[in-house]
Amino acid sequence: MGFIKSALAGRRDDAELGKGLWRRAHDRFRRGLDRYHQVLEGIDDEALYSELVVIADGLAGLLPRVRAVCVEAQRRSPSEGLDVPGDYAAVHRALSRAGNALATTAEAAAMLRLAVGPVPVGALSVQRRATTVLEHVQEAEELMRR
Known part of the structure; x- marks a missing residue:
């Protein structure tokens, strides 16, 4: 991404996500x-790579959903610092868990x-962790609907 595009994206992020809690949750997921x-x-x-790419596509599809939650949370409860707004603490917790689960998925x-030889269960462990990421994103979305 060029400097101009990066600067414009940064300004758009500042406008939509703020510079506080919701921006950090979105950026951590990204x-x-x-x-x-x-x-x-x-x-x-190649077989393992193909399995992991399918999982990657599913995870990438969650980023716009995480962004939508963070944008809406910023609109309803603006955050420029690191204090978690009381009414939205559960939303932040779900987003935080999604970010943690995504990091664990990448680790898996x-x-x-690093495995030597064929992996007997393929990407099953990665898929289970990716499912956890999805569940936390769905939880955050559900909490925002309430």
């Missing part, structure tokens, strides 16, 4: 997604990458 994609770069086993994929 960094976890980037980390997962970086892990994919070193996988030689990295462990598969």
Whole structure:
């Protein structure tokens, strides 16, 4: 991304997400997604790579949903600091758990990458962790609907 595009994206993020809690939750999720994609770069086993790419696509599809939750949370309860607004503490907790689960998913994929020989269960452990990410994002969305 060029400097101009990056600056414009940063301004748009500032306007939509603020500079506080909701921005940090969104950015943490995006960094976890980037980390997962970086892990994919070193996988030689084509079958495993294919499984992990399908999971990556599913996780990438969650980013706009996380952003939508964070934008709405910022609209309803603006945050420029790190204090968790009382009414939205559960939303923040769900987003935080989604970010943590995404980091664990990337870690599981990295462990598969380091495996020697064929992996008997394929990407099952990664898929289970990715399912947890989805559940936390759904929880945050549900909490915002209430």
